[in-house]
Amino acid sequence: MLESIVSYGLAVGAVYALIGITYNVMYSASRVFSFTAGMLGMLGGVLGAVFISRMGMNAALALVLVLACGAVLGMVTEVVTVRPVLKSIEQHLYVLSTLAFALMVQQVTAIEFGTEAQPFPVLVPLEAGLPGQKFWLPLLACAVTILGLELLYRRTLIGRAFLAIAEDSYAARALGLPETRLRLACYAIAGVIGALAGFTGAQMLLAYFGNQAILNFYGFVPVALGGMGSNRGAVVGGLALGLFQQAAAVLFGGLHAAIAVFVVFIVVLLLRPEGLAGAMTGRRV
Amino acid sequence: MNGVAWLPPRLAGSMPWLALGLVALLLPLFDDAYIGVIAQRAFIYWILSAGLNLLVGFAGQIAIGWVPMLTLGAYTTAVLTAGTVTEPWNPYLALAAGGVVGAVFGVIVGLPALRLRTFYFAMTTLGFATITTQVALAWKSVTGGGVGTPGPVFPWPFEPGWGFYYLCFLLAALATWMTANIGASRYGRALIALRDAEVAAEASGIAKPRLLVLIFLLAGALGGVAGGLFASLQSYITPDAFTFEMSVLFFIAILIGGRGSILGPVLGTIILTALPEFAAPLVQWSTFLYAALLLLIVLLIPGGLAALLDFSNRRPLAKHREILPRPGLLREVLGRSPTAQHLELRGIALHFGGVRAIDGLDLDIKGGEVHGLIGPNGSGKTTTLNVISGYYRPTAGALSLDGAILATEAPPRRAAHRIARTFQTPRLIGDVSVLANVMIGGTLDGRASFVEALLTLPRHRQDEVALRRAARQALAAVGLEALAEVRADRLQHSELRFMEIARALMLHPAFLLLDEPAAGLSAEEIRRLGALIKAISREGVAVLLVEHHADLIFDICDRVTVLNLGKVLAAGTPAEIRSHREVVSAYLGA
Amino acid sequence: MxxxxxxxxxxxxxxxxxxxxxxxxxxxxxxxxxxxxxxxxxxxxxxxxxxxxxxxxxxxxxxxxxxxxxxxxxxxxxxxxxxxxxxxxxxxxxxxxxxxxxxxxxxxxxxxxxxxxxxxxxxxxxxxxxxxxxxxxxxxxxxxxxxxxxxNTQVGGGANHYVMDVLKLKKVAVISDTTGYGTASVNTYVPMLRAKGAEVVYSNHVDAANPDLRPELMRMQAAGAEVIMPWSVNAGFLSRILNTRGAMGWDVPVVGQTTLGSGQTRALLEKPEFWNKVYSNNFRNCCYVDGRLPASAADYVERLKRARIQFGDTLLWxxxxxxxxxxxxxxxxxxxxxxxxxxxxxxxxxxxxxxxxxxxxxxxxxxxxxxDDEVVMCEVNSLRDGAFNLAPGY
Structure with a gap:
């Protein structure tokens, strides 16, 4: 029982954390929360299943292709749904444009791929008896993503430019940083991370068009709890959410877990709107 | 201008309503029950959408999952009527109970929206939509679980068939009337202001939480009532009748209809209900088409159908327009002379982390004077305005008004002290008229309560007449009366600066804070602006003017304070400042 | 037409x-x-x-x-x-x-x-x-x-009869999804099982979208269940029960809803052998006995073939x-x-x-x-042309 809570809880928590990071990367670049985060996660699983199970590709090639699709979709998101409405960010039109885009992609998926949840193939042929890869794959992906982002931010020039934009886009532009191109790059990276989350989590969550809404919500909870823009907060929040949800599911049943998560979400938002770890920032006037 | 919401019912504006009402009344003559069922469904969906429209279209809250209110209303009405839990209720009473339950949960779901960004609320509704269905499935003893429960059958005079049709029609008409009343009232304008220019709305005294709670109550109640009717129309309800897809479609129909409009979303809802019946092959693509339409509308015509139908704002405006303020009208606009006379800032400090934006600032702003505030970029000028109007809470120091210390409070409370302001970048509501923008400034003067506005009772009508007159006068005083009916986003930049002053004047300010009002104006316009500001101060108003145009400052100011690095570098009369050595070398650069 | x-x-x-x-x-x-x-x-x-x-x-x-x-x-x-x-x-x-x-x-x-x-x-x-x-x-x-x-009562009665009178099992786990059909079935069958003298060691409704059914199956196992009776028309849900049972290496028979035997359920299985020891509801007239359909069904299949109506991808009944x-x-x-x-x-x-x-x-x-006696159970892994073998023991 405890083993099920820990293994499944951490694994699903890692997927939530990755989706949370996807939200964050897009948010840092543009101050935009995008509904495409869940969509990327959903597509990571669905496209993986299509490439491997239907088209017979090997897993590594499929992973590369899925991540490439994620990057392209990320960039399409930026160009089509974010850039045009960024100048009037106060009106929050990005919520509508990203929602519309995500719904369109979801509906095409439902029609072309089907509305049934499909199994996701086993990626790494291992002997039975070893811990299930559906549990450690998302955790591995989460660790790789965090390390990758840290290296990118701390060690590379472009990463520092990302940070500068996230800190203060006006100042960054004044320094002569190509803000638009950097933002596009951030969205591509977000696309890769979201797709990776979906791909590695799909053995557990299945390839299912309905995962979009689930991941949108459960991926956002860690962001709200950990403070927006904070990747560390998203990882801690995501893993905690996964464990909490699974513990509630095992002990009291799945329905109570859903209600418990929702209540915690609302209560935390009401008591600490800036999240448990974050600080409210943002210049309004 | 956006649809009919802002107009008092005139013949032109009411034509579509008369046509819709006539069709609805004559429909039973066809005696085609199939058309009847579709129409009942459209009425019911609209009752929910009418409330949702205030929330989404007016207040700009992203309520993507509002169907739970329908679910709650449906189950409440059905369960009470069936007598599963209590003695069987009269169906009409049960319907009212459905409305109450909807209202309560509307507020609960809305709580996070009172403090947080839009996206959080979107997520809350998303989460709530999921768990409502799950609870309906799990709570078998009450809801019947997945097997469901029979819907209520309304007795005479609204029995099933055309009787029920008229019940739905009456309630839909009532919902339309009430929400249109709110839309056209100062509450509706305040909602749109919160949506498009939240900062300006707060500076005008609009308290977001209070207003939104009222809207959540109304939208929840309408959703609950719609749910009760829905249960009766379905004859039997199971949780799978309340899909999340339905939620999204309601939401999108409103946006396609047009934000801030009533008629547009009505048409959107009718299309949403009827189209799938007549275009079955398209049904599986309907979500896609709706979403695509939403994307196009957001990117190309954020005003939706209503903006497309708004022909009056297609007429070109005169090319060379002049702004000719009439300071003579100011006395009437400002009315009684201001009560408060003296705003004192003592030792005000504001630190952001290690950055000292303001570092021990003393400032005196007195009635009848123009006080200039100058300094290099980053010296803390706008920050000072933000502290005075309540956007920032000072780290140290105190503000006092005529000797009484002002408690730390939010911008709407500062507006109640008659502290008005304009902004460095004009904060406007682009898709409503200039007049409506200016009327926002007078929100605090309205006396009619929300319920009075809902039912257009006499006091509300008097409010509207008075506000409209005052706003026209304010526009005349700043020289924009010819543009009163024009949509605000069609104005030139300089005109927007004057519009903001008109909006601030509507507050009958004792203190007027102007943040770079001359930026982007021509020399002639600056001269007129100067005269206007001077005239305003001569009516007893204390003006605090943040400006870079040294000429304007030295022309019209009675006193000038120079800031540098958050501290006062110099203070005195314009002549003293002009000869102050440090100022000249550090800033004036002469 | x-x-x-x-x-x-x-x-x-x-x-x-x-x-x-x-x-x-x-x-x-x-x-x-x-x-x-x-x-x-x-x-x-x-x-x-x-x-x-x-x-x-x-x-x-x-x-x-x-x-x-x-x-x-x-x-x-x-x-x-x-x-x-x-x-x-x-x-x-x-x-x-x-x-x-x-x-x-x-x-x-x-x-x-x-x-x-x-x-x-x-x-x-x-x-x-x-x-x-x-x-x-x-x-x-x-x-x-x-x-x-x-x-539903007859359908459940058929399954209960098979579990208790044919397989002679006493400790039963009943699970369903949260749909109207699923919940109604469990609510009806659990009392029927008890009335027949069975010990219902587990009964629950689970959201069909729940990706991880391991906790549920572990609870069944811990309660000593000798047979799982799932009631759902959701192929994804049923396949997850079978996949989890397989992954746990738990050799317990599964007796329940017809969809257990649908092609969709089979397509979602991780391994084909996870379909062994699974018995679904069916109807006597549409089942193979010793490899042959009853006469009326055999005639009907001929008719379908003549009219070129596909039925291999659906169910004969x-x-x-x-x-x-x-x-x-x-x-x-x-x-x-x-x-x-x-x-x-x-x-x-x-x-x-x-x-x-x-x-x-x-x-x-x-x-x-x-x-009543036309409601039977069949062996799902015998699916051929939309019909199944009658389950062993009849």
């Missing part, structure tokens, strides 16, 4: 309906007889509808080719309910009021049938449907509604049920005419009417007509 819904503009519909309202009701002798049909052909529960529709359309084609009903052809008016109760309610209004259908066939899914049945009853139109939910047949509330399929249902309606119309009371009166004296799918007996008090 089949009129699909046409794309009409709103105004055209209004005018058409006005015109038809004014037209004189006198019917020519060879005017078609309208039967309204409410399958779910799209949406999450559409596989049943697709299967039943094939049988229904074949029967209509055969009847019309043979001269129709006393010279009048059958016009089958199909309205896809899209697995959505609101669409079903709209369609009932159209079929009963505008189309004036003589009989309604369906809806085929319980969620839609629960909403549609009271409305059809209100319009006094005879109705035949194959849904299992017990509450759908109530001679007092819905006097014109008949069922040509077993009730669905196709058979649609075919039986249409013939039962046609017989009533032929003998009794199209008046509602006459159709009902005719159906009320149907006695031991043999069918490919099952034998039907109705009377004035009982509009459920299926025989």
């Amino acid at each position: 089949v009129k699909r819904r046409q794309i009409l503009s709103g105004s055209a519909v209004g005018i058409a309906s006005l015109a038809s309202g004014l037209a004189s009701p006198a019917l020519a002798a060879n005017d078609p007889i309208k039967i309204g049909y409410l399958p779910a052909l799209t949406g999450p529960s559409s596989s049943t509808g697709i299967g039943i529709t094939r049988g229904t359309e074949l029967a209509v084609a055969e009847i019309n080719a043979g001269g129709g009903i006393n010279g009048r052809p059958i016009e089958l008016i199909i309205r896809d309910t899209q697995s959505d109760p609101t669409k079903a309610v709209n369609a009932v209004a159209e079929l009963t009021q505008r189309q004036r259908a003589s009989i309604i066939w369906g809806p085929l899914n319980s969620g839609e049938a629960l909403a549609a049945t009271p409305l059809i009853a209100r319009n006094n139109v005879p109705m035949l449907h194959p849904c299992w939910v017990d509450e759908l047949i109530d001679v007092k509330k819905y006097p014109m509604s008949f069922r040509n399929a077993p009730t 669905w196709v058979a049920n649609g075919w039986d249902g249409m013939h039962i309606m046609a017989e009533a119309l032929k003998v009794a005419g199209t008046r509602a009371q006459d159709v009902v009166a005719y159906w009320q004296q149907v006695s031991r009417r043999p069918g490919v799918y099952g034998t039907i007996t109705w009377n004035a008090e009982q509009h459920n007509g299926f025989l």
Whole structure:
């Protein structure tokens, strides 16, 4: 029982954390929360299943292709749904444009791929008896993503430019940083991370068009709890959410877990709107 | 201008309503029950959408999952009527109970929206939509679980068939009337202001939480009532009748209809209900088409159908327009002379982390004077305005008004002290008229309560007449009366600066804070602006003017304070400042 | 034969309906007889509808080719309910009021049938449907509604009989999804099992979208379950139960809903052998005994092959049920005419009417007509041409 809570809880928590990071990367670049985060996660699983199970590709090639699709979709998101409405960010039109885009992609998926949840193939042929890869794959992906982002931010020039934009886009532009191109790059990276989350989590969550809404919500909870823009907060929040949800599911049943998560979400938002770890920032006037 | 919401019912504006009402009344003559069922469904969906429209279209809250209110209303009405839990209720009473339950949960779901960004609320509704269905499935003893429960059958005079049709029609008409009343009232304008220019709305005294709670109550109640009717129309309800897809479609129909409009979303809802019946092959693509339409509308015509139908704002405006303020009208606009006379800032400090934006600032702003505030970029000028109007809470120091210390409070409370302001970048509501923008400034003067506005009772009508007159006068005083009916986003930049002053004047300010009002104006316009500001101060108003145009400052100011690095570098009369050595070398650069 | 819904503009519909309202009701002798049909052909529960529709359309084609009903052809008016109760309610209004259908066939899914049945009853139109939910047949509330399929009680009784009397197992775990069908089934079967003397060590409803069923199965195992009885029409959910059972290496028989044996469930299994020791509901007339179908079903399969109707990708009993249902309606119309009371009166004296799918007996008090002992269990891994071997032990 405890083993099920820990293994499944951490694994699903890692997927939530990755989706949370996807939200964050897009948010840092543009101050935009995008509904495409869940969509990327959903597509990571669905496209993986299509490439491997239907088209017979090997897993590594499929992973590369899925991540490439994620990057392209990320960039399409930026160009089509974010850039045009960024100048009037106060009106929050990005919520509508990203929602519309995500719904369109979801509906095409439902029609072309089907509305049934499909199994996701086993990626790494291992002997039975070893811990299930559906549990450690998302955790591995989460660790790789965090390390990758840290290296990118701390060690590379472009990463520092990302940070500068996230800190203060006006100042960054004044320094002569190509803000638009950097933002596009951030969205591509977000696309890769979201797709990776979906791909590695799909053995557990299945390839299912309905995962979009689930991941949108459960991926956002860690962001709200950990403070927006904070990747560390998203990882801690995501893993905690996964464990909490699974513990509630095992002990009291799945329905109570859903209600418990929702209540915690609302209560935390009401008591600490800036999240448990974050600080409210943002210049309004 | 956006649809009919802002107009008092005139013949032109009411034509579509008369046509819709006539069709609805004559429909039973066809005696085609199939058309009847579709129409009942459209009425019911609209009752929910009418409330949702205030929330989404007016207040700009992203309520993507509002169907739970329908679910709650449906189950409440059905369960009470069936007598599963209590003695069987009269169906009409049960319907009212459905409305109450909807209202309560509307507020609960809305709580996070009172403090947080839009996206959080979107997520809350998303989460709530999921768990409502799950609870309906799990709570078998009450809801019947997945097997469901029979819907209520309304007795005479609204029995099933055309009787029920008229019940739905009456309630839909009532919902339309009430929400249109709110839309056209100062509450509706305040909602749109919160949506498009939240900062300006707060500076005008609009308290977001209070207003939104009222809207959540109304939208929840309408959703609950719609749910009760829905249960009766379905004859039997199971949780799978309340899909999340339905939620999204309601939401999108409103946006396609047009934000801030009533008629547009009505048409959107009718299309949403009827189209799938007549275009079955398209049904599986309907979500896609709706979403695509939403994307196009957001990117190309954020005003939706209503903006497309708004022909009056297609007429070109005169090319060379002049702004000719009439300071003579100011006395009437400002009315009684201001009560408060003296705003004192003592030792005000504001630190952001290690950055000292303001570092021990003393400032005196007195009635009848123009006080200039100058300094290099980053010296803390706008920050000072933000502290005075309540956007920032000072780290140290105190503000006092005529000797009484002002408690730390939010911008709407500062507006109640008659502290008005304009902004460095004009904060406007682009898709409503200039007049409506200016009327926002007078929100605090309205006396009619929300319920009075809902039912257009006499006091509300008097409010509207008075506000409209005052706003026209304010526009005349700043020289924009010819543009009163024009949509605000069609104005030139300089005109927007004057519009903001008109909006601030509507507050009958004792203190007027102007943040770079001359930026982007021509020399002639600056001269007129100067005269206007001077005239305003001569009516007893204390003006605090943040400006870079040294000429304007030295022309019209009675006193000038120079800031540098958050501290006062110099203070005195314009002549003293002009000869102050440090100022000249550090800033004036002469 | 089949009129699909046409794309009409709103105004055209209004005018058409006005015109038809004014037209004189006198019917020519060879005017078609309208039967309204409410399958779910799209949406999450559409596989049943697709299967039943094939049988229904074949029967209509055969009847019309043979001269129709006393010279009048059958016009089958199909309205896809899209697995959505609101669409079903709209369609009932159209079929009963505008189309004036003589009989309604369906809806085929319980969620839609629960909403549609009271409305059809209100319009006094005879109705035949194959849904299992017990509450759908109530001679007092819905006097014109008949069922040509077993009730949930009979279906569960068949499974319970197999578990307790054939497999001789006592400790039972019952699980369902949270749909109307699933919850109703568990609520009915658990007391039945207890009444038969079983020990129900686990019973729960689980959200079908829940990706991880391991905690549920572990609880069953910990409670000492000797058999799992799942009740759901969701192939994804059922396959996850079987996959989890396989992954846990738990050798426990699974006895339950027919969908356990559907092609969709098989497609979702991680390993083919996870389908072993799985027994699903079926119907005696449509099962192989010693590799052969009973005579009536064998004849029917020949018919299907001649008409080039696919059935290998669906289930034989669905196709058979649609075919039986249409013939039962046609017989009533032929003998009794199209008046509602006459159709009902005719159906009320149907006695031991043999069918490919099952034998039907109705009377004035009982509009459920299926025989208990025709509900059997089959071995799902024996699926061949849409039919299965009878489970071992019968």
